[in-house]
Amino acid sequence: MKAVVYRKSLPSSDPQSLVDAELPEPAPEARDVLVRVEAISVNPVDTKIRQRVDPQGGDKVLGWDAAGTVVAVGGEVSLFKPGDAVYYAGAIDRAGSNAQFQVVDERIVGRKPTSLDFAQAAALPLTAVTAWELLFDRLGVPRQGPAGTILVIGAAGGVGSIAVQLARKLTSATVIGTASREQTRDWVLKQGAHHVVDHRGDLVEQVRAIAPQGIDYVLSLTHTEQHFAAIVELLKPQGKFGLIDDPAAPLDIVKLKQKSISLHWEFMYTRSLFHTQDMQAQHRILNEVADLVDAGALQSTLTENLGVINAENLRRAHAQLESHGTLGKVVLSGF
Structure with a gap:
């Protein structure tokens, strides 16, 4: 599958700070859904981890906001089925959303608002939670x-x-x-x-x-x-x-x-990082946010779509966030 990775902590201005790569498609575990990623948004956490966590040559996939389609589920999944449109922020201790496919625990995934397209929906999960x-x-x-x-x-x-x-x-x-x-x-x-x-x-x-x-x-x-x-x-x-x-x-x-x-x-990854007893609260929050969006009470905070998901566009997005002048949310969509 196509993915954008980083292998060494470098400034976003360096062409090697984020690079295009081919990686194996992941397989869902017991409570995971396998999602085909349709759109992502970029958050300060992406830039902070790129700057502070050195993969020492390994392929690390960033990205903690996505909207996409479920294509497979693990053996214990009960909340979703293949074909469902979903959105989520993922877990900080697992591979991120800057890839064509991603596995995510169903308890931190919500149904995508039906009134939003994938790009509009991808702007919401991390910030809403x-x-x-x-x-x-x-x-x-x-x-x-x-x-x-x-x-x-x-x-x-x-x-x-x-x-x-x-x-x-x-x-x-x-x-x-x-x-x-x-x-x-x-x-x-x-x-x-x-x-x-x-x-x-x-x-x-x-x-x-x-x-x-x-x-x-x-x-x-x-x-x-x-x-x-x-x-x-x-x-x-x-x-x-x-x-x-x-x-x-x-x-x-x-x-x-x-x-x-x-x-x-507040650290929104606490529930998924420690598998707290109330971990599924994020599923509930995302579904309630989706209901509010579809009722017209909440709006997507997308302000700019930088184009397809690739290393060049992601470097632009990282640089934009590092400037601290971003308004709302920046997204990318498609591979």
Whole structure:
């Protein structure tokens, strides 16, 4: 099968950082589905692993977002059958989606929204699961009754775009997103934010003008170390602070004590990596997201399709994400 691999950690500008290859087609294990990959999207995790994990000459396949068609199933599979259209983010400890075929545990796979094509659907899984888990599983934002105020830092990115939609559509919260350019500000408002502030300016002053009493929940999705002091100041006593990034400097969590602020670190691969008892929750989340999309409540966050899935186009996508200026999600489709 065709695949895009990397064999050594190199800058995305290096032609050898990602290369086209031919690999054996994988076979599904007991609870696996074998998927013919139709489209993928690219996430920061792809670039981080390429930069930090050296395969030492081996063929490592990246990619943790895909939509495709089930072509075979393992002996214990009960959720899917050949011919089903699916979407998923996969598992970080298995081969990724930058290949014509991929095996994925059925418990972390969802049905593809019928109202979306494969490219539109591929933009959603990783960010939707991350945002859902962060909002509802980690921070415990209520879906019924008063939900207070939510601040989403980095609201124009992949996770931010869907987190704003989920918070606006599924809760009664006042949603404040951050963005620093006119284009990204407009995008965040389009996703449903009630207010947008500029994270390059005085975050405390801007947010206080909207929520003088403070914030109940903060989703920090990028550059957390730069905003940490403002986050602590803005959160109400007993507020909840969640993040997904890898801060470039240590966070002084002692500063959270006086307000009894709780800290939640979301990593969407935890369930699949440790085969937790609730691993199938991601199947449920993806199916519920698909239902919301098909009902018109949620929109795909695809903003750019870079063409077919090959090394050249993937290098372009990696470089784009590394520039930290990406709006929504970048996808590739077909081989």
